[in-house]
Amino acid sequence: MERVTSLEDLPLRTNLQGLTPYGAPQLHVPVALNVNENTHPIPDSVARDILASLAEAIHSVNRYPDREFTALREALAQYLGEGLTADNIWAANGSNEVLQQVLQAFGGPGRSLLGFAPTYSMYSILASGTGTTWISGTRDADFELSPVTAASEVTRTNPDIVFLCSPNNPTGTPLSLETIAAVYDATAGIVVVDEAYAEFAPTGTPSAITLLPGRERLLVSRTMSKAFAFAGARVGYLAADPAVTDALRLVRLPYHLSALTQAAANAALAHSAEMLAMVDDIRGQRDRLVVELARLGYSPHRSWSNFVLFGGVTDPRETFEALLAEGILIRDVGIPGHLRVTAGTENETSQFLEALSRLGRAGT
Ligand code: PMP
CATH class of the missing domain: 3.90.1150.10 (Aspartate Aminotransferase, domain 1)
Structure with a gap:
């Protein structure tokens, strides 16, 4: 019988050897x-509108989609409010891809990413995929993260990027705006607040988006996968200073968001209230x-x-x-x-x- 090739037989990048994929x-x-x-599942009435939007978009799939996904950025800015405009918004195929693009633009070989374990398991995997050094910071009792603990970990490890998961996966722990501000003040690097689950916080809880004015190194990522019941469509996004979205344009693949994804997301966002019901x-x-x-x-x-x-x-x-x-x-x-x-x-x-x-x- 022929010998089966294994991963060890391939000239894999050294920093990927021995790792296991997200699983x-x-x-x-x-x-x-x-x-x-x-x-x-999403409501039938919304599903019908999404189908109509897809039916229209399918007629032009011979052409590349809008590379700037302008209508989607406008709809996302409107959904988030807080005075944001399309210039503040970036989107990709799930917030995993958004986070990967952030690491491609601001991380990479010779640079480091700090996260506070236990936290979302993809952070360290995205770090290895982009050649960024992963630093695992520690939390307080009960997985909480106080401003003092977080800022002192940042000062001690001096990372280029910090990922703060708010609320944190897999613990569910909320994160205060004070901790986010303290981390921002303690670093000259990029601070990403991953708000994948933000819509499940108590009504009226302020988002890290309220901290954006005057903080050009702060990025707040969100997803349509959770509260929006849109995981299969793969739409994640972030809000930040327009200069950040310019940086992400340097690393995105051209036309990374398909015309069908854009059409589906635009139709879903036109029904935010029903989607979030x-x-x-x-x-x-x-x-x-x-x-x-x-x-x-x-x-x-x-x-x-x-x-x-x-x-x-x-x-x-x-x-x-x-x-x-x-x-x-x-x-x-x-x-x-x-x-x-x-x-x-x-x-x-x-x-x-x-x-x-x-x-x-x-x-x-
Ligand atoms: N961030 C966190 C904290 C998550 O738990 C997840 C999904 N499990 C993601 C980001 C990525 O979600 P998606 O790529 O579907 O937007």
Whole structure:
């Protein structure tokens, strides 16, 4: 038989050798609560408008799309408000791509990226992909991040870029505007606030976008994947000084946002209110998870996102497998004694809680 080629046989870049790709399992299960998706499908009325917009766009796919995705930047600026205009907005195929472009423009060999572990697992992967050195900073008790702790980590490690996840994945922990401002003042580098889950914060919570005026090195990234229930369409974006979007133009691939993506996103944004209609419901299920997990004897962490990290799990692997055997997929994020679950529909959340309760307290 012919020998199978393995990765070791290839002249892979040295800094990628031995690494593993992002790999949340994609399993077909009845209750998938593992990657913080919005488990509510988009409303039919909006789906119809999106289809009409796609039907129109398909007629011109022989041409390259608007390289400046102007209508989309205008719609996103309007959605965010805060006096932003299209010049402040950048978008790409998911906020993962936005973050990658930020590293391509401002990171790279000889430069470093600081994040505060445990945090979104893609940050270190994007760092290796762009040849940027990853620095893992530490948090306070209960995964909180005070202005003093964050700023002193920045001063100690002197990174070129800081990624602040607000609220933080996988812990759900909110981040104060004071911490963001303190980090900004402590560095001469780029500060990115990843607000992928911002819409799930309590109503009226100010976004880091309110800190943008006068801070040209501050970037706030967002996504349509979560609250907007648009994960499959791949649309992420950021708000920043227009000079930042000019920098990102240097590294983006020409025509990176397809005409169909732009058409779908524009139609969805014209219906923001309906697209976001399930956010209240999801927040309710998240708060229910916190209450019920505590009642079952676990230690849920406070969350401003659409998921809950809970401790007190004797054997996370065993609990994960036992739930999977019942068709319920959650996430082992590698924090000892912890698991993470996404807030689903009321029915999905009930199925998870009932299955967990049948397993007995903390996997014992
Ligand atoms: N940031 C955070 C904190 C996330 O959890 C995710 C998705 N899991 C992303 C960014 C990327 O999302 P997307 O590429 O779908 O916009």
